[in-house]
Amino acid sequence: MGDTGLKRHGRDRRPGGNDVARLAGVSQKTVSRVFNNEPNVTTDTRERVLAAAQQLGYRPNGAARALLTGRTYRLGVVALGTSHFGPSSLLVALERAARSINYALSIANSFEDDPSGLAEAVDNLLAQGVDAIILSEPVDDGEEPLVVDVPVLTLGAAPVVHAPTVLSVRAAEGGDAAAAATRHLLDLGHRTVHHIAGPQRWWAARERLENWRHTLVAAGADVPEAAEGDWTAARGYEIGKVLARDPGVTAIFAANDEMAIGAIHALHEAGRPVPGEVSVVGFDDIPVAAHVWPPLTTVSSDNAELASVGLNYLVDYLNQPDSPPAPPPKHVHNLVIRDSTAHPPATEKGDTRA
Structure with a gap:
């Protein structure tokens, strides 16, 4: 691609779609198709048009596109x-x-x-x-x-x-995130999983709660009452303090990582180590999740x-x-398994799980 020659009366002018078409060796209609993200354009042609546009510094005019297309x-x-x-x-x-x-x-x-x-x-x-x-x-x-x-x-x-x-x-x-998190804890041998739910005005929080509950029912496990949080670590900590007092709690699935991290804080404070006594799973895979202690098992939504x-x-x-x-x-969604989950403690009579 050589000299663009964009001059008008001795002055530089703004490049247009026809300039891109000429430089790329295609029709102006093809240029329009590329910038409107329409089908039936080969990868090679698309790349050639985009390269020509970049060389010329061409930007499609939004108002003109709207007049031509009605969009x-x-x-x-x-x-x-x-x-x-x-x-x-x-x-x-x-x-x-x-x-x-x-x-x-x-x-x-x-x-x-x-x-x-x-x-x-x-x-x-x-x-x-x-x-x-x-x-x-x-x-x-x-x-x-x-x-x-x-x-x-x-x-x-x-x-x-x-x-x-x-x-x-x-x-x-078959790959629902909340179901996968709950199944992971059940597969480790936990008899049930407690849930720290998100605020139920959120459709995503409702979906996570329903899939947690459905997974427990399908597995024949008890379904504990869920505790509703507000997505914050502070609320996770408050709910975690209550759960820590119940020796029957060995697994927690929190609807987001911040609440999971708050719950882990409360569990450690109560002398219930994670994952030695209680396993915890979060949701979101926030950047800090891999660097808390222990590193948090969580659901990664790309x-x-x-x-x-x-x-x-x-x-x-x-x-x-x-x-x-x-x-x-x-x-x-992908379940990212780290160090906050493990087999439950073998504390119940006749329980030989390690």
């Missing part, structure tokens, strides 16, 4: 106004994934203490003319369904939505993969709205 190439994300690791890291991953496919994001927060926050956040995004709505970590706003007049993508559990099309990315069959899978699924549909949506893709 804004902007997606609305309903997020929670929270600093907790799971929601905040997913939001960063969504922004990064959107940028990689030449989409912009508009973000509206749905605050946990606002009973009408979800509907108001959606209305705010629709007023900006977004092409679709993404529900990321929604909370329950009541019994009324959410009404949206553009396609909706839900990531994980979500409320009832009335929309032209509702797409969803859920955990892979938010970068979830964001990429979800956005590509949504954009594929937006590019071909007259075709039936593809089958929903599945998102796989």
Whole structure:
């Protein structure tokens, strides 16, 4: 690729799509297809167009694209106004994934203490003319369904939505995260697993609690009463102090890592070592989880993969709205086994487990 020759009346001018097409040796329509992330473009051609665009410093004009296509190439994300690791890291991953496919994001927060926050956040995004709505970590706003007049993508559990099309990315069959965490503790020989649940207005917290309960029932194990937390280490510590007083507690699954770490603090303080007397599993695999003592067994949800899978699924549909949506893709969680889980202590009469 040689001299770009972008001059107008002796001055440099802004490169256009036709300049990219000329430099890459393709048609202007092909350039449009690449930047609109449309199908039927070979990998070699796509890379050639992107290389030419980078050399020229070309950026597609969003307003012009909207006039030509009737789309804004902007997606609305309903997020929670929270600093907790799971929601905040997913939001960063969504922004990064959107940028990689030449989409912009508009973000509206749905605050946990606002009973009408979800509907108001959606209305705010629709007023900006977004092409679709993404529900990321929604909370329950009541019994009324959410009404949206553009396609909706839900990531994980979500409320009832009335929309032209509702797409969803859920955990892979047989690989549900909470179930895997609970089964891991049962497979180690623990007779049951206690649960420190997340706040039940969160759909994700409900899903984890239900899958924990279902796994215990399916295994024929007792189902202890779950204790509802608030995602914080402080609340995990308070619940951990109560659980530490019960000698029958040998395994705990917490709905996030912060509560798990708080519970471990309480257990150590009560003289109940982890995992010597009590095994603990968390959720999220926050960066510090591998560096607490003992290193925490937890569920790792690859938010970068979830964001990429979800956005590509949504954009594929937006590019071909007259075709039936593809089958929903599945998102796989991974159980990361570290040193906070072990076989239960052999303290009961006739129990020979080591």
